[in-house]
Amino acid sequence: MTEKNVDVSIPIGPLHPALKEPLRIKLHTEGERVVDAEVELGYMHRGIERILKGKPWNKAVYLAERVCGICSNIHCMTFIETLEKISDVEPTPRAKYLRVIVNELDRIQSHLIANVSYFLGIEHETLAMYMLDVRENSMDALEIVSGNRVHMTWNVLGGVRWDVEDHQLKMILETLDKMEPRVRRYRGMFAHGPLLQLRSKGIGVLSYEDATKVPAVGPVARGSGHPESDWRLRHPTYRDIFDFKAISRKEGDNTARVLIRFDEIFQSMDLIRDAIDNLPEGDIKNRGKVKAGEGFHSGEAPRGELKYFVKTDSAGKIDDITIRTPTRLNLESCVGYMLAGSPSIADAVAIYASIDPCIACTEG
Amino acid sequence: MITDKLKNFVRRKSFHVTYVDTGSCNGCSIEVLATICPRYDIEQYGIFVHHPNPREADVLLITGCVTEQWKTKLKELYDKVPEPKVVVAIGACACSGGIFDQEGKRTHPPLKNFIPVAAEIPGCPPRPSEILDAILGVAPIVFKDYDKKEANK
Numbered sequence: 001m002t003e004k005n006v007d008v009s010i011p012i013g014p015l016h017p018a019l020k021e022p023l024r025i026k027l028h029t030e031g032e033r034v035v036d037a038e039v040e041l042g043y044m045h046r047g048i049e050r051i052l053k054g055k056p057w058n059k060a061v062y063l064a065e066r067v068c069g070i071c072s073n074i075h076c077m078t079f080i081e082t083l084e085k086i087s088d089v090e091p092t093p094r095a096k097y098l099r100v101i102v103n104e105l106d107r108i109q110s111h112l113i114a115n116v117s118y119f120l121g122i123e124h125e126t127l128a129m130y131m132l133d134v135r136e137n138s139m140d141a142l143e144i145v146s147g148n149r150v151h152m153t154w155n156v157l158g159g160v161r162w163d164v165e166d167h168q169l170k171m172i173l174e175t176l177d178k179m180e181p182r183v184r185r186y187r188g189m190f191a192h193g194p195l196l197q198l199r200s201k202g203i204g205v206l207s208y209e210d211a212t213k214v215p216a217v218g219p220v221a222r223g224s225g226h227p228e229s230d231w232r233l234r235h236p237t238y239r240d241i242f243d244f245k246a247i248s249r250k251e252g253d254n255t256a257r258v259l260i261r262f263d264e265i266f267q268s269m270d271l272i273r274d275a276i277d278n279l280p281e282g283d284i285k286n287r288g289k290v291k292a293g294e295g296f297h298s299g300e301a302p303r304g305e306l307k308y309f310v311k312t313d314s315a316g317k318i319d320d321i322t323i324r325t326p327t328r329l330n331l332e333s334c335v336g337y338m339l340a341g342s343p344s345i346a347d348a349v350a351i352y353a354s355i356d357p358c359i360a361c362t363e364g
Numbered sequence: 365m366i367t368d369k370l371k372n373f374v375r376r377k378s379f380h381v382t383y384v385d386t387g388s389c390n391g392c393s394i395e396v397l398a399t400i401c402p403r404y405d406i407e408q409y410g411i412f413v414h415h416p417n418p419r420e421a422d423v424l425l426i427t428g429c430v431t432e433q434w435k436t437k438l439k440e441l442y443d444k445v446p447e448p449k450v451v452v453a454i455g456a457c458a459c460s461g462g463i464f465d466q467e468g469k470r471t472h473p474p475l476k477n478f479i480p481v482a483a484e485i486p487g488c489p490p491r492p493s494e495i496l497d498a499i500l501g502v503a504p505i506v507f508k509d510y511d512k513k514e515a516n517k
Binding site for chain 2: 014015017018020021022042043044045046047048050051053054062063066067068069070072113116120125129132133135136139149150151358360361
């Protein structure tokens with residue numbers, strides 16, 4: 001910091017009108033220009049990994065799910081899939097489809113709230129309220145299937161918790177039909193709105209090369225031209241059954257990241273429709289037992305790659321667990337490459353909101 | 365007194381809400397955010413929730429089990445809120461520690477050990493309608509005849 005000419009260091013947070021979660025961002029500024037940025041974490045550390053050690057796996061599912069309240073289902077799913085990988089249990093075909101339905105519904109609501117917080121960050125409250133209203137529909141769909149709005153505990157070893165009836169599937173399809181034209185309209189409002197683009201286009205640019213240095217994951221990486229960062233491409237169900245293709249854009253700015261999330265909402269809707277149309281009959285659960293062993297598994301959370309390392313013992317207890325969440329990487333790319341060099345302090349909050357940070361995930 | 369009546373009337377239907385996350389999983393936070401959506405629409409009751417600022421708050425919504433960093437800061441935060449004030453604890457974590465109150469924890473639940481709590485909403489997470497109900501239920505009771513109560517103390 002000594003060689004750079006820093007005028008003022010402006011702290012944002014830990015409690016700030018623009019932040020949803022407590023953390024401190026320090027902006028070192030030279031006039032209006034941000035020269036460097038730092039981030040200070042530690043306000044949300046609950047020690048989940050420490051609590052998890054020594055817990056039986058069926059108790060640990062509930063804790064793994066509560067790492068994050070926004071992308072709750074993917075934590076549950078990745079944890080269970082890691083255990084399935086360790087103990088050679090395969091979910092039934094119907095369970096695979098049902099997992100995809102709930103996972104994509106969860107992704108829709110997470111992407112919607114990510115864009116809501118971006119629009120609140122650039123103070124476009126109207127669009128934010130429109131999208132919060134649409135989000136309630138997707139929460140209804142989740143509640144129809146799983147019985148809860150946020151923490152669903154949908155995945156169990158070898159399958160899903162319970163079966164979904166035909167009338168519930170019909171209600172999901174109706175909800176999606178209701179949502180899609182509205183979300184399309186809001187995407188158009190964002191993509192063609194001159195004032196919205198003034199705050200978004202060319203701001204917070206993360207170049208193709210910089211995205212590989214951290215590396216960035218999820219919509220942040222895909223906004224900088226890295227379609228391969230989507231881990232659904234490597235997930236057996238998505239890869240083999242749904243023939244999944246990832247979306248990417250080249251600009252790397254706030255617009256790209258927000259539009260990627262909009263486009264992924266439509267992609268998720270198509271995946272859900274596809275899954276419901278081809279839903280096979282049969283059991284929803286395979287019987288199995290957790291064996292001793294250790295293994296890595298990655299899943300695609302709404303924010304990017306989520307990685308679990310789990311080591312179990314023969315009694316089915318968790319010996320060791322490490323969770324690497326996507327915001328850990330995205331926060332670094334945000335602070336190191338997007339915020340540093342940003343032309344204005346006023347854009348700092350918008351840039352921070354555009355990476356869809358989830359501090360509760362990061363600190364665990 | 366006419367000023368008391370006026371104050372009661374104004375305080376019944378106009379307050380600022382600040383939400384503070386002291387180490388939750390975000391589940392409660394997004395349910396608080398969901399209360400501002402057009403379906404629940406907290407603003408139709410005269411509650412302002414958009415930009416949390418403790419210095420102009422009347423109601424503090426606190427989520428989460430108290431983490432190490434918040435242990436000392438909670439009292440400071442509470443002192444910054446002008447009188448009269450109400451603290452509402454949201455979610456199982458704030459009420460009792462919930463799932464995080466286990467062996468090996470790095471948290472210090474419950475919230476009421478640190479600051480006085482007027483209402484607790486259990487649930488993991490509670491529904492937006494329950495949060496709305498609690499704010500509307502508890503705040504007017506505390507704010508009613510506040511100046512008289514203070515004088516009698």
